[in-house]
């Protein structure tokens with residue numbers, strides 16, 4: 001059983017209303033022994049006209065609340081302090097200063113935007129064929145993982161696939177091999193890991209993000225650092241389908257995963 005969930009949101013993120021305590025109780029209930037919160041810090045995220053959402057994190061308030069929870073639940077679960085930082089090419093300097101000024105245990109770097117448009121919006125796909133839209137996303141991600149250094153894990157590597165008009169119906173790794181392989185090689189060279197994001201099981205049905213073929217390829221290329229995260233914004237999604245993810249990873253030949261403490265990976269048997 002995978003006992004560590006390393007991608008969790010609570011009401012400290014702009015797109016969740018779930019109190020941190022509710023997420024923690026759900027995790028304990030699900031048998032988790034380790035939970036790393038990774039609230040959104042998507043600086044300069046373009047405001048959606050109607051929603052008026054701003055993804056900037058009040059990190060001090062989050063840290064204070066995290067410390068209170070860590071103390072309160074210390075006998076029941078190990079809590080850790082993380083962040084999901086949104087890549088945009090003009091934020092390299094900000095990222096370096098930001099991650100250095102808080103005692104994070106883990107930083108997920110995520111590409112949510114391409115040229116200022118969040119790919120979860122239908123407008124991202126307007127006027128583009130699927131292959132072009134997905135390919136453009138991977139190119140943007142490749143640029144980001146090389147530009148930035150202040151992250152430990154690349155978040156939901158094929159995130160764009162969740163939101164395409166046909167999602168993953170016609171999607172396969174082979175069509176993007178060149179750019180995806182380069183992403184994986186660069187991550188490995190830089191000592192960065194990837195996550196197995198089980199929100200894919202919720203949103204796509206049969207695949208995590210990234211998909212099985214990419215997870216397989218990462219391992220073939222020598223990648224060893226993987227984390228597992230539910231990307232839960234509500235209590236019902238905490239540790240979502242972790243048994244299924246564990247079985248899948250073993251079938252792919254993985255023998256261990258990582259959990260992070262003070263930005264260092266600790267290897268744990270699957």
Ligand SMILES: [Zn+2]
Nearest residue numbers: 084110155156
């Ligand atoms: Zn994300």
Ligand SMILES: [Zn+2]
Nearest residue numbers: 007009084231
């Ligand atoms: Zn997330």
